[in-house]
Amino acid sequence: MAILCTTSKAVIPPVSGALGGDVFVVDDLSAADRRLVSDPAETLVVIGSDVDLDDALNFTACQRLTRPSLGVVLLREGLEVAVLALAIRAGVREVVPASDLDLIAEACLRSENLSRMTPVAVSLPSQQGTEGKVAVVFATKGGCGKTTTATNLAVALHAGGTKRVCLVDLDLAFGDVAISLQLTPVRTLVDAVAMDGRLDVTGVSGLLTHYLPGFDCVLAPVEPGDAEQIPASLVTDLLHVLRRMFDYVVVDTPPQFNEHVLAVLDEADHHILLTTPDVPTLKNLRLTIDMLDMLSYPRDRRAIVLNREDPRVGLTVADVESVVKTNVTSRIPASLAVPASINRGVPITVESPDHPVSIAIRDIAAGTIAGARHEPSAARRGFLGLRRRSG
Ligand SMILES: Nc1ncnc2c1ncn2[C@@H]1O[C@H](COP(=O)(O)OP(=O)(O)O)[C@@H](O)[C@H]1O
Ligand SMILES: [Mg+2]
Structure with a gap:
């Protein structure tokens, strides 16, 4: 079940509709993080356009290191080139206009397909087979x-x-x-x-x-x-x-x-x-x-x-x-x-x-x-x- 992070109640029905109705809604990224801890198999987080950009990028950069199979789809009101560049650097999979439900659904689908091909394994020991x-x-x-x-x-x-x-x-x-x-x-x-x-x-x-x-x-x-x-x-x-x-x-x-x-x-x-x-x-x-x-x-x-x-x-x-x-x-x-x-x-x-x-x-x-x-x-x-x- 995808995680949707937003404080805007109006966003929930259209986005969860675009995601097939199955979303776990949280109102901040700490809660998203806690949800990921309790459900490590989760592979998609959609971050609403109301969430602070820096917070969204920090969250994504952090997740990229520990959960390479997790996809982050970032919704924004407008698509500025500077934001896209920062998002790519942080490891956001897709930046999508918050108003375009079809694009959101497509971006989520692409991200889920990519997650299926990405190994879940993270932080492997530098000397395989030996214990630290x-x-x-x-x-x-x-x-x-x-x-x-x-x-x-x-x-x-x-x-x-x-x-x-x-x-x-x-x-x-x-x-x-x-x-x-x-x-x-x-x-x-x-x-x-x-x-x-x-x-x-x-x-x-x-x-x-x-x-x-x-x-x-x-x-x-x-x-x-x-x-x-x-x-x-x-x-x-x-x-x-x-x-x-x-x-x-x-x-x-x-x-x-x-x-x-x-x-x-x-x-x-x-x-x-x-x-x-x-x-x-x-x-x-x-x-x-x-x-x-x-x-x-x-x-x-x-x-x-x-x-x-x-x-x-x-x-x-x-x-x-x-x-x-x-x-x-x-x-x-x-x-x-x-x-x-x-x-x-x-x-x-x-x-x-x-x-x-x-x-x-x-x-x-x-x-x-x-x-x-x-x-x-x-x-x-x-x-x-x-x-x-x-x-
Ligand atoms: N070698 C040292 N020389 C000077 N001050 C030290 C030294 N080691 C620790 N301190 C100081 O002692 C205080 C307590 O250190 P801390 O590491 O917090 O101790 P603890 O975790 O055992 O309670 C801190 O203010 C720290 O800066
Ligand atoms: Mg201490």
Whole structure:
């Protein structure tokens, strides 16, 4: 059933007549997007002439990347050459005068025929047949730099576009990934709830927010209360599908153990545990490590990253290691350039690749994640694995 996006009631009967009577009417493009998430097999969206042109073109450009088989037919009052050029660039299939019902019907038919010949498959992994790696960045203390590190690690792993990366914001109640990257959360993880139990590549593609070519994000919900709707099993399913679509999946987390975090820890190949050089945070890291040991997560998945290292603070790396009784794997220096880059909405690894913070993060990406060799399946013997065995 085609989707018709319009706020003009008068347009609905003639357009749905031209489309054979079978249309799902929405009054904005976010609703069209949600409909596409819940019905990934849909192949046609007709956008009414009352919808803002820029919004229509952004929507189309976004869909083209994630749903190549979807056709967008744009209705306009008049056909200006400049509009046609923009529409073609965005990937609109046809621009048709809103008043000509015959032309609308013909354009929709041509688009549907084309969709039938276009593969539904999207976002394929760059190494066919291999699964991507999942890295989770975690700390039970807020403000350690989880979002900063996860975001910049994702940029580093993307390696200038040579690898496909997905950044997942699992801080479901207070996610900061969208704002850190200046993304508008039109689609979020809550849209996956309608696909619970049947999440596949097409459905997950509809959840993605595009950041750079080959770098997509799954953003956290924006409405209060949405987080509670998301079952932990959905997070596990999401990561299974993302592994097939991306070389690397980086997961940002909230500052507490919850069932979503445990689902990710179960699934992840790399547990990047963050701390800062202050006594309360170190105490929390020690407790976190004890908890992960208790839950039998393999220690070789673990990397301890000391963020905001600063000689003026008075705690040396040796002090840190003696408090947490574990070696520090990597260090990221403290720098005012980090909050400055966040305030500009551009990760420091993008805007200043030669900055010591960027170099430290690239070293973690290359040494701890990209360069690591181990059996991914062994990583999934964590908490839920134990529960499954005992239950
Ligand atoms: N290496 C660093 N040097 C200086 N400031 C940092 C560094 N890493 C993070 N920050 C700052 O710390 C604050 C919290 O970082 P954030 O990534 O949001 O933490 P979390 O996600 O753990 O709550 C932000 O203002 C960020 O700019
Ligand atoms: Mg955060």
